[in-house]
Amino acid sequence: MISKVFRGHLKMRSLLSCLVILTSFVLAFPASRESQLQTKERVFPPRDWEIHSIAPSNHRIELKIGLPQPNFEILEKHLYEVSDPSHSRYGQHLSKEEVEALVAPHPESLELVTDWLASHGFGEQDMTRSPAQDWITVTVPVRLAEEMLDTTYYVWKHTASGESIVRTTSYSLPIHLHEHVDVIQPTTTFARLKSFKSTIHKLDKETGQIVEQSNTPIISASGVSVDPSCNTTVTVTCLKQLYNATDITPSANINNSFGITGYLDQFANFQDLQSFYAVQVPAAVNSSFAVLSVAGGQNNQSLSEAGDEADLDIEFGFGITFPINGTFFTTAGSPPFIPDLETPTDTNEPYTKWLDFILAQDEIPLVITTSYGDDEQTVPESFAKRACAGFAQLGARGVSLTFSSGDGGVGDGDSDPTTQTCFTNDGTNRTEFLPLFPASCPYVTAVGGTIHVPEVAVGFSGGGFSNFFARPAYQDAAVAAFLETFPNGTYAGLFNPNGRAFPDVAAQADNFQVVIGGETGLIGGTSAASPTFAGFVALLNDARLKAGLPSLGFLNPLFYSTAISGFNDITSGNAPGCGTEGFNATVGWDPVTGLGTPDVGKLVALVTSV
The missing domain is CATH 3.40.50.200 (Peptidase S8/S53 domain)
Structure with missing residues (x-):
């Protein structure tokens, strides 16, 4: 059941959306829409990764563009209310449609990002949109991604594992798009997705049988x-x-x-x-x-x-x-992207x-x-x-x-x-x-x-x-209790005591x-x-x-x-x-x-x- 607050929010959001769309018909957007490029995100060269080569210009990547979710705080409020056993709404989970309405981007963001993609030759048939339209995905060759983002992609190799990926350490967007784009990837993400199976602490095929230590439960x-x-x-x-x-x-x-x-x-x-x-x-x-x-x-x-x-x-x-x-x-x-082979997509x-x-x-x-x-x-x-x-x-x-x-x-x-x-990746190489x-x-x-x-x-x-x-x-009370008993000064500067624990x-x-x-x-x-x-x-x-x-x-x-x-x-x-x-x-x-x-x-x- 949708709460009155939620219904009211949807009605207000609908009215605002109509006003924005109406305004777009009445007022012509200024010619300065194609504004100057400015760095959107920059990271330091990642720990344990080194440049192997320039990325092949025809290597194709799926660019995922995340548009801002202006009502995410409202979604978060709903999440905590329906998850809190002391709240009257406990267990009243939202529907797929209700969640999508709360994470949908502003119509202006949709229009501006769509226009920017169109300026680089993408039609609607080339874009895949998430159900809430908060993500737009386009598949592009590296050469076009570099043009769009004013960047250079490289093949990076992980020194320990030998794995390679195609990434950059910075990218830019027209200034007018900065507030309408949260994130674009793959660009600056260097995560090595790992399974947490203890790097096989044990896979002992010789001793796979049950061995009893005693008969006492x-x-x-x-x-x-x-x-x-x-x-x-x-x-x-x-x-x-x-x-x-x-x-x-x-x-x-x-x-x-x-x-x-x-x-x-x-x-x-x-x-x-x-x-x-x-x-x-x-x-x-x-x-x-x-x-x-x-x-x-x-x-x-x-x-x-x-x-x-x-x-x-x-x-x-x-x-x-x-x-x-x-x-x-x-x-x-x-x-593992293999840089010496014709890998079609990353x-x-x-x-x-x-x-x-x-x-x-x-x-x-x-x-x-x-x-x-x-x-x-x-x-x-x-x-x-x-x-x-x-x-x-x-x-x-x-x-x-x-x-x-x-x-x-x-x-x-x-x-x-x-x-x-353990070193930080922020250029200071601090132990953390x-x-x-x-x-x-x-x-x-x-x-x-x-x-x-x-x-x-x-x-x-x-x-x-x-x-x-x-x-x-x-988790405030539980974590605060731990920190109160933690010896003063122990590991000072090595962790963020105010972070999610x-x-x-x-x-x-x-x-x-x-x-x-x-x-x-x-x-x-x-x-x-x-x-x-x-x-x-x-x-x-x-x-x-x-x-x-x-x-x-x-x-x-x-x-x-x-x-x-x-x-x-x-x-x-x-x-x-x-x-x-x-x-x-x-x-x-x-x-x-x-x-x-x-x-x-x-x-x-x-x-x-x-």
Whole structure:
């Protein structure tokens, strides 16, 4: 149901739009519309990237132009109201059409940007517009992109991985367009999309069998018995025991749904899933999941092409949630652009490709987990904020989003965390902790990692404080309490205490028993923690839907308030990085394990009473 405030806003917006359009017919635009070019965005040459060569002039890129969303603050207000269990509108999620109306650009922005593209030879048939018209995409050769943006594209090579991408470090626009364009990419984004699977901390195909340490059950923080084998080998049964979910039987017939994103040619193998089910979830044998292709994404079923990340995600995500409807999104794009080959397009913007696709859908899974990201500083702030705004739109529509918090502690995980040195990308080369994106977005739930029973923080659990996003009000009390007990002067200048803090929650993150390419082994990473936690959120939705309540949607305002007692506080362990011991797990929220791990039994009671 649309609130009176929302209806009034739409009427006012409609009147304003009509006035602007009418004015455009009455008044001729000045001839100075083609104004002088001025730098729109500039970044310093990125850390660990070096110029390989001039970009081929005929190399084609998809330029995505983000137009301002003048009413985003109103959308954000709606998001927080429908996500706050103390608000009268809790659970009254917005429709696709309502969200699109709130993020639509001003008609003047649409007209001016369309005219600018037309001046470079683009007709309407050459432009792809998002449903809300806040993004315009055109495919152009590098030579034309350079002309339009008054810049030079280069092939950049990452010194450690050898990956190459086509990017520039600055671009310009006519002055009159600056207030009508938020961001244009791919230009200055140097993120290396990585799966947070601990750079395969463990994929031990020799020791994939369960090994019991003793016959004595372990009592978890939730007060339930856990098989002692769970200390060395994590299974679906272990997780349900550990998080007090063994008595929960979800339904397949209440319109519940669960989604997993896949990138970088990570293919989810059906045969591996059946082998996994045969051992760990026998009731699920012969069940399957839907595959949705995004921008031409494939899902190759050769066992030799089975993805370790994709298989981990589907096996535990769908294993925990069976028989809830499951969907795997396979998004095209593999980051290594090979500069010496005739690569037709540079497909290294997978988050926006997936966001374009999912926001255009009428039906979206109620919970979606993602196990990918990169250092926040590799993503220009303008781009990070627009991608984050896309996640807010999903939250407003009743979708819960979880993201892995990263596998580098307070650093980037590219080397020994106790010796690595972390530098800023702003030209000063200061030593600084490196927050992760999208985990640092305030509209998603970031999931850190634990290990063993009783649980302690796993040493690679990513966490920290954003340099782009301010601390949201929902976590003020919890984070302030942590900072008050944090020794004065510790790590001074290495992190932003006023930034959005993450992770929000945690789950087991190592020694997961998987089947990959037909072989059984162990694997870990916060990429295991995110689908695990998201799977239990789907069980919470099951309880709410059965009670006639709407889906949980954006989780954080609930978790940091009414549901805070439904978490097992993790108070031991730390996650080093950047040549330091990093932050410690401690009483209350901390930037290693967040609020802690879920007690699903308690959470079911809590979420069905609000």
